[in-house]
Amino acid sequence: MLFNSFxxxxxxxxxxxxxxxxxxxxxxxxxxxxxxxxxxxxxxxWLLLLLLFSASINILASYGVVFGKPERRxxxxxxxxxxxxxxxxxxxxxxxxxxxxxxxxxxxxxxxLQIPLPIGISFFTFEGISLLVDTYQGKEFNREALVxxxxxRHAQRTLLFxxxxxxxxxxxxxxxxxxxxQIQAKHWKQIPWDSVFVKVLTGYxxxxxxxxxxxxxxxxxxxxxFNNQSTLTLAVLLLGYSCQIFADFAGYSLIAxxxxxxxxxxxxxxxxxxxxxxxxxxxxxxxLSSFLMEYLYIPLGGNRKGKFRTYxxxxxxxxxxxxxxxxxxxxxxxxxxHGALLAIERWLQQNTPLRIPASFSWIKRVxxxxxxxxxxLLFKLPDFNHVIGYxxxxxxxxxxxxxxxxxxxxxxxxxxxxxxxxxxLLTDRSWxxxxxxxxxxxxxxxxxxxxxxxxxxxxxxxxxx
Numbered sequence: 001m002l003f004n005s006f007x008x009x010x011x012x013x014x015x016x017x018x019x020x021x022x023x024x025x026x027x028x029x030x031x032x033x034x035x036x037x038x039x040x041x042x043x044x045x046w047l048l049l050l051l052l053f054s055a056s057i058n059i060l061a062s063y064g065v066v067f068g069k070p071e072r073r074x075x076x077x078x079x080x081x082x083x084x085x086x087x088x089x090x091x092x093x094x095x096x097x098x099x100x101x102x103x104x105x106x107x108x109x110x111x112x113l114q115i116p117l118p119i120g121i122s123f124f125t126f127e128g129i130s131l132l133v134d135t136y137q138g139k140e141f142n143r144e145a146l147v148x149x150x151x152x153r154h155a156q157r158t159l160l161f162x163x164x165x166x167x168x169x170x171x172x173x174x175x176x177x178x179x180x181x182q183i184q185a186k187h188w189k190q191i192p193w194d195s196v197f198v199k200v201l202t203g204y205x206x207x208x209x210x211x212x213x214x215x216x217x218x219x220x221x222x223x224x225x226f227n228n229q230s231t232l233t234l235a236v237l238l239l240g241y242s243c244q245i246f247a248d249f250a251g252y253s254l255i256a257x258x259x260x261x262x263x264x265x266x267x268x269x270x271x272x273x274x275x276x277x278x279x280x281x282x283x284x285x286x287x288l289s290s291f292l293m294e295y296l297y298i299p300l301g302g303n304r305k306g307k308f309r310t311y312x313x314x315x316x317x318x319x320x321x322x323x324x325x326x327x328x329x330x331x332x333x334x335x336x337x338h339g340a341l342l343a344i345e346r347w348l349q350q351n352t353p354l355r356i357p358a359s360f361s362w363i364k365r366v367x368x369x370x371x372x373x374x375x376x377l378l379f380k381l382p383d384f385n386h387v388i389g390y391x392x393x394x395x396x397x398x399x400x401x402x403x404x405x406x407x408x409x410x411x412x413x414x415x416x417x418x419x420x421x422x423x424x425l426l427t428d429r430s431w432x433x434x435x436x437x438x439x440x441x442x443x444x445x446x447x448x449x450x451x452x453x454x455x456x457x458x459x460x461x462x463x464x465x
Contacts, residue, residue, distance in 0.1 A: 001042040003255050004208060004457055011035060012259070019263060025185035029156050032263065036165040040120070047118050050091070051163060054121075057083050058128035059151075059158045062135045066147040077136035081129050088125045091118055096327040120169035122324055124162045126291060131158065131176040133295055146180050157183050164265070166256040170249070170462040172270040172287035175294075179265070186264030196258045198443070203254030205446040206416070210247035212455025213413045214240050217406050221377070223386040226393055230400040233407060234393060240410035241380055242373040243417040246275065248461045249285070273424045275417070278364045279345070280372050281318075281338065292321050310346065315339035328382035337375055379461075 001008050015035040019028055041048045061080030065073045094115045135143050147154050161179050162168075218241045220226065226234060253270035260267045274284035281289045297317040303310040315336060322335015381387050 001039050002457070002459060003252065004204070007042070008039070011039060016262065019186070020188045028186060028263075029160050029183065032165075033156065033160050033163060036160070036163040036168060039165040040163065040168055043119075050087075050118050050121070051124065054084065054087060054124060054128055055159050055162050058131050058162070059155045062131050062147055062158065063151055063154055065132065065135045066143045067149070073136060077132050080132040084125050084128050084132075088121060091115060091121055093323075093327050096329070117327070123171050123173055124168065126173050127162050127176070129295065130174070130291070131161065131180075134176040146176055164260070166259040166263075166265075167267065170252050170256075170460055171285075172253055172256065172267050173291050174267070174287070175291070178268070182265050190264055192261055196261050199254045199258035199261070201443060201446055201450075203251040203256075203258060205450055206247040206251030206254070206420075207460070208251075208454035209446075209449050210413055210416050211244050211251060211461075212458050213453070214244035214247070214410065214455075215458055216455060217409050217413075218244055218380070220403075220406060221380050221390070223381065223383070223389065226390050228400070229393065229397065230402045231394050231398045233400075233403045234390065234397065236407045236410050238373055238377060240414050242275075242369075242376050243414035245376060245379065245461055246271075246417055252460045252462065273421050275369050275372075276365055276421045276425065278361060278368060280368050281342065284372075288321065288324075292317050296320065307347075307350070311343040314342045314346065318342060325379070326382065330378040330382045330384045330387060333384065334375055334378035337378070341371060 001011070015031065018024065018031055024031070037048060037051075040051060057080060061076050061083075064076040065080075068076060131146070135146055138146075148157070157180060160183065161174065161176065164174075167174060218237055220229060220233075221237050221241060226237070229237070250271040257267045257269070268287065270285060270287050272283040272286065274280055277283040297313055300313045300316065301309055302313060316339070318339030319332055319336045322338065323332045325331045325334070377387050377390055378384075381390060
């Protein structure tokens, strides 16, 4: 079920009305669980079996970690994490492994290639792992604050944590120690209406007006269409896709954060204007980068075991993070590319005696944006040979005629992304108060454009991960 569908808006309205009815405090959690299961099962009810199986494993394993025999806690936590990863690997990576090692001629290879990818499996699997690791470690919080003594109550809380519909299919990735303490009775007067309105409106604008219109032009990036496009057109297409994937995913995250707040739950920001960042991964898909740091990079040793291990840990973490995004080797290459960039950045910071003056920090920001934009081609073209072909065409197609229609529309629909980042820079300075005075005019314009200029409906890009 898509956020930009009428059936979802109906489900949201019914759930919201029932949620805040008088004397519904004790039924709020079951109501959200029921709405979330309907939301997830709408397109394919059979997927509920996988979601409930995953939740059951994490419920029982985490309960055993907290209330079972102390000598078995490590075993239970480890077994739970392994089962989560095996389920993820089976559904997400079987086709990749079958294609690489078994081939399509064998019966087993054919079977594995036909396994469908369940929507949201990467997200709810990571959240299950978060619950197990948090309950096992329990360093900064009381384990029993995460896992109550009552197994039925723990099952309800965990199922809500994993299935809560705003984040279920494309994040943000939640951590157990952030979300579970928030589960309590919610009241109408606690809703931050201003924040909900701004986030949901901005999110729908980025998705419906920017991303959904850009997708109708960036399809020329696909093979074999790019072979006949000029160098300038190819560069603008890549710029357009960079803006499209930001608008698509940041838009989804803003909607999810706003809807969660509507029901009394606070999600951390998932994007912080990443295209003007000097360090991209601190501000793009923050929930994933913080998850990888907390549950992978630090356990690998982080920066505590010397410079070489630090660089290696960065590359390993980002390589696995890239592979998490999709079952294709191009995603792993994309992750390794970002890992190498982070390692180089860290080496330069530690070994370059000269510091770039603050007034020239824009040079690094432009460099980061260009590298990130080039890297997105690995997302758009999972076949690595097509990626090589695209860059080859960019080098050799200088003499072809430019597609000015495509260029013009991409620049038009990409411009809100640059204005969005520019407004952030201005509000951080003396222009902030002036812009605030016109904010309601801007909100009215966004709503008008959503009504009159939305693109053809399309699923969110991150649904495939």
